[in-house]
Amino acid sequence: MATAVPTAALPTPARAGPAPPRAPLRADPRYLTQLHAALIKSGELTASPKSFHSLLEAAAASPTLLPYAVSLFRLGPRPPPSTPCYNVLMRAFLHAGHPEDALHLFVEMLGAASACPDQHTVACVLKSCSRMCALDVGRGVQAYAIKRGLMADRFVLSSLIHMYASCRDVSAARLLFDAVEENGVVMWNAIITAYLKNGYWMEVVEMFKGMLEVGLAFDEVTLVSVVTACGRIGDAKLGTWVAGYVDEKGLVRSRNLMTALIDMYAKCGELGKARRLFDGMQSRDVVAWSAMISGYTQADQCREALALFSEMQLAGVEPNNVTMVSVLSACAVLGALETGTWVHSYIRRKRLPLTIILGTALVDFYAKCGCIDEAVEAFESMPVKNSWTWTALIKGMATNGRGREALELFSSMRKASVEPTYVTFIGVLMACSHSCLVEEGRRHFDSMTQDYGIKPRAEHYGCIVDLLGRAGLVDEAYQFIRTMPIEPSTVIWRALLSSCAVHKNVEIGEEALKQIISLNSHHSGDYILMSNIYASVGQWKDAAMIRKEMKDRGIEKTPGCSLIELDGVVFEFFAEDSDHPQLREIYQKVEEMIDRIKMAGYIPNTADVRLEVDEHEKEVSVSHHSEKLAIAFGLMKLDPGATIRLSKNLRVCTDCHSATKLISKVYNREIVVRDWNRFHHFKDGTCSCNDYW
């Protein structure tokens, strides 16, 4: 304890008599220890239980002084602790995140002669039960409250409702609520948050509307719950009404409410409105920043999310574990390895709690950046894992082409008695399809229903179609679709169409495209695949016709786009990019690259290019694909030994795939490319996908 304050600066030692002035009773260790000493010296501490209580209360007010408060409570000289003294210390335990200590103190209190639990005690104990999800203890405390006649207390009742809500027993909470004669806003808030916590968002909105109808008073807390629920169900209308009310009543200073509104707007897709509220806040705490960042991440505006994260750091607000979840998932989407790695080291340096959610985000981030070893390391460093965590790693293994290891992980997961979900099986089946493990795939698909009672969804059927189709069993894949118990979706037909492209199957390809068009959600990629199928078997006229059809229907080709990160900044390249400051150098580098790999045997594959131009133009066009520009940029900017990592929005085309293999050899570089559904690790002239993608 610090005692470096000169004696002259001390408050005058209290003589026996009136209680010491309240002014110095701030939670400042210097004043407190000095005052404590003075009270002992004057004998006042033992003489006046009030002084003791004040001192204890002051110490308990600050979490850093909690050990001091405890020793004050435990060690003499002091009067026997009264009921309020117990209550103060219990609340301090709860506040400091030690609900179990609060419970222990309650038990001790039951046997103490100097104190007897009152309504304050019971409310606090119930809150501890909420925090610990201790339903049985909570019920016991309720029985105690009934015996002691404390059930009429509004604080006891609302704490009890919260306890049941936290323990996922909403109906018990509702029974209590209904049993109360005159419910005020506090009780309404209790039941509303009970619904909110358990995901009954419609009920939250309904109850609020009911309050409005009968003209009941509501407050800020009510509105926070209502707005949060609006965000979850996408009820922008009610949410906007609340925003208007907040504006009108001048509640803009309420940070929690503003944060809830930001979250609501973001979840309803109104990022601009969310940002305007955020910018208008007088003070933004870590939760407000986190809400805005997660808004951008969830809206798939990951670059904005990262930009806001760096603004947050400039503003001097320390991120917490929740912030980092959103930041990491933005990094995962962008393939921003440097930024994410920095986040990981920050987490370690600041010892942020590696919760299941944060750990899972970390595993997912590394896996989505193609760093599967680091993903495994992160996985192993986690103290507690759940089904999501295992699933993230299994999926990561699958997309990185390590199907066998993914399946081994799945069996370890089962050994660890972690229940797989339907998503886990998507990962398992993806592992099989990316690694061409046909028999295993069929087996797991059957076992999913038989052994785990999980009904296959469209995604699973899609995986099987993909698995069979890519393995060359295109007819069987087609038959599989025809006998499926669900209506085949575009996704499923699209999987079939891509395998037709791999195996040059015109007939089934045509059928698949027909089905996709009839379902009315065709992409440019579907037409391009079909056109490529025709081109690959020499049906040039049909290929041209499909392209024309696409044009006539006004379907724009999705521009290819590649991302590459450099010194923590994510650069974006488009095919035929004309918007980069170092364009000339980049195109020069591309030319040099193409010349060098041509000497190593590269032959440009121009079969898939628009047909109305001459051969040279086709070659140039292919050489300006976004990933070639990005790789050239990487070669220019990165250290000679550094791995080039990029991620792109479409699938890698055949030409870029063979070119990249040769680049990895000629330039002696590892290149990792993430396309829209898997990874390619290029090294020494070969690719981890074994040309099977």
Next chain:
DNA sequence: CTAGGGTTAG
């Protein structure tokens, strides 16, 4: 001495 609220992964 008293409640209740906002941000989070596959």
